[in-house]
Amino acid sequence: MDPVQATLAERVREQVRRRRLDPQTDADAVREVAHEVVAEHERRSLTGAVRSLAEPDRVVGGIVADVAGLGPLQSFLDDPTVEELWINEPDRVFVAREGRHELTSVILTATQVRELVERMLSTSGRRLDVSQPFVDAMLPGGHRLHVVLDGIARGFSAVNVRKFVARAHSLEDLVELGTIDAAVARFLRASVVAGLNVVVSGGTQAGKTTLLNCLAAAIPGSQRLITVEEVFELQCGRHPDWVALQCRQAGLEGTGEVTLRMLVKEALRMRPSRVVVGEVRSAEALDMLLALNAGLPGMASVHASSARQALTKLCTLPLLAGANITSDFVVPTVATSIDLVVHTALGADGRRAVQEVTAVSGRVENGHIESETVFVRDGAVLRRGHGRPARTEAFARVGIDLDAVLAADGDAPWPR
Incomplete structure (x- = not known):
């Protein structure tokens, strides 16, 4: 300036x-x-x-x-093509466009970075100090902020601002973007309407949150939706009966923390028809599984490299809840609680696309959960596999012919 x-x-x-x-x-x-x-x-x-x-x-x-x-960074936040920006050092500011990284010409000072972080946190109610060197927060524009304080990050504070670039709000939008095929979208919509429990898996920036949002958009408006997240990211504003909950940091006295486990339990007291957990990372997986196992339909996302790995991870995370939780209990609970795993990935060309849709059979053999492929990506298209959801009665209950949905071509009407 x-x-x-x-x-x-x-x-x-x-x-x-x-x-x-x-x-x-x-x-x-x-x-x-x-x-x-x-x-x-x-x-x-x-x-x-x-x-x-x-x-x-x-x-x-x-x-x-x-x-x-946000001063020199504001132009990137206003640019709809920018998906994320991050600061490695004051003179090394990067942005991502269409999944590809770019080094910008912006050069800041350490003082400017510190002032920008303070400004971004000023409206979040969250703090960053020696006792709390990490922070996740939501900016007023809906962007997610993550900061690692200097001392934990070498040399300078590391700052990430992940923009929620809402290019898709429904499964139909994902078809237009090429993320899924029309036949897959039709099947996923029917599965959500039928109340199947769906897990979205994928790596970082693979489009898990967007896909979860689009699946949530298919939830009937007559049902009450409760979402729980570490930081508000899900955008379900079109749903007429929706309550969003997020975690809270502990205060300076070390009290007042609200964890994801607490939120999952609290959501069950709010008369939900559906519960959506933004991302399962730790022991809250146990509370989610117990809710789903009790007959409450829900959805969640998890970091994993494949649908099979997502199931494995869901069998591992609940063990973090305590020494009295064993695989003998967790594995069959996962097998009977999860109906579908939808795996998405970020390609080398920067495009996000669903790679496979896997149905969980509900059976366990030698400690391994049996699953079947419903759709799998073959080049540019998703091919129909031999699998089908185990809970076919759920589709019949809402008047959906599962065989017709799976056999329909791209021009068939959407199930309502």
């Missing part, structure tokens, strides 16, 4: 303080103030008191980004 723009930005800050505006929540009012300050500067330039600005509108945008936004 040049000296003239820096001076104008300071005048805008003074006006914002005087008018008692909140830059984080009232960016439009800040923009009006910036226009007034720049216009006054241009009027003074007519008398020769100051030099005229070459691009007043650009200066206004820069001031608003500096005062109400």
